Amino acid sequence: MTITKRKNTFYTSQFISYMKGYYLHPDIRGNLVAFTSDDDVWLMTLEDMKPIRVTSGQGVAIRPKISPDGKKIAYTIIWLRKGKGGGDIFITGNGETKRITFFGSMNTRVLGWLSDDEILVLTDFHTPFPQWSETYKININDGTMEKIPFGPISNIAISGDIIVIARGYQDLPFWKGYKGGTKGEFLISYDKGNT
Structure with missing residues (x-):
């Protein structure tokens, strides 16, 4: 793949077409x-390649994630x-929109779908600091939540x-030892988080 720059626009030679505009937070599932x-x-x-507006006037919509189906x-x-x-x-789906959480936190976002009925959500709801976010598994049908015990x-x-x-940079255990830059880490489990 070749990356080319022209007039502050990046595109690859493999793109069939590209769109210009103020576009953020893309998610892809199949051909959607x-x-x-x-x-x-x-x-x-x-x-x-004809965009259809899904939301309008609810507030600032960010980070959409398409369900597996x-x-x-x-x-x-x-x-x-x-x-x-x-x-x-x-x-939003099947012609209706449903509110799933009532956290009321600006630091709430969808991480992805676990199945057609469950999503992963990251939020600082009920944490001692706004930078301290934790993950919840939420059933979109009945609203039941399960906190995933991975900490911030x-x-x-x-x-x-x-x-x-x-x-990442908001990991609180390192704030006293801050010496510039940011400190981030990946933790990888191969057995669903059991080890």
């Missing part, structure tokens, strides 16, 4: 691409009301039995 632009979630197929999108809505801000997870993390990726946890 979800992304955010203009504070809303958009969805398009790779065949027609491609029928639902989970995303975070960040809102500001009466001088107070917050954020929660919403699911920055991000997590799960594929089968393999779990990769990222602890």
Whole structure:
């Protein structure tokens, strides 16, 4: 793959086409691409490349994640009301939108889908510091939550039995020894986090 730069636009020679604009947080599942632009979630197929607005006027929508079956999108809505801000997870699919969490934290985001009925969410809800985020597994049908006992993390990726946890610059045990730069680490488990 060749990367070329022209007029501050990067693209690869393997792209069939590319779009210009204010696009953030892409997620891909099969031939579907979800992304955010203009504070809303958009969805398009790779065949027609015609984005369709999924959200409108709910607040600032960020980090969409497409479900494994491609029928639902989970995303975070960040809102500001009466001088107070917050954020929660919403699911859109089958013509309806449903609020999944009631954390009210701007540091809440969807990490991904575990199945068509379960999502992973990272939030600082009920933690002592805003930088201290923990992960929850949430059933989107009944709203039941299970805290995943990995402690404070920055991000997590799960594929089968393999779990990769990222602890980044917000990892609190290192703040007293800060000497510039950032310290991050990956923790990798090959047996679903048992070791």
